[in-house]
Amino acid sequence: MARRPTGIGERIGKSIARERTARGLTQEQLAEIIGVEQETVSRFERGATLPPLMRLIQLADYFEVPLESLLRTSSSRVADEASDIASMLSKLDGQNRDFVRRWVAEMCDKLAKRR
Known part of the structure; x- marks a missing residue:
């Protein structure tokens, strides 16, 4: 059974990974699109690093999803x-x-x- 993300960083990372894979992109491709290193995307997706707000907005714009959808994944509220x-x-x-x-x-x- 997959471990459910618990922290905000892990939830955001899972959202980014979900949106990236839904579009058939590799981490390297997404990194090139948003102008960061592949390792940065990897850290975001693992929840090791929180993306800055402007980067989250950039990702939401690229994925054409509301910003809140990247922030609220798997919320039970x-x-x-x-x-x-x-x-x-x-x-x-x-x-x-x-x-x-x-x-x-x-x-x-x-x-x-x-x-």
Whole structure:
């Protein structure tokens, strides 16, 4: 079983690695794109070094994701989870958003009754 990141550096690193690999990039390629050494990307992804704020903004811009998505990976805060769901819903048209909302409401009702 994979170890779940615990510190903010590890969570940010996991986010960066997830976004990089989703685009089929190597650490070396990402390093070249953002103007750092490959080892710097490696340190970011391992959580050994926190990226400076401006570098995080640069990464979010390059990955075309909200900055907060790099900061909140695997957060269990209800507000963060709700924000993640809202972000997913925003990519759907009105009919599909309504379908997902109804399905989620039904599932929540069923699961709440199982307690």
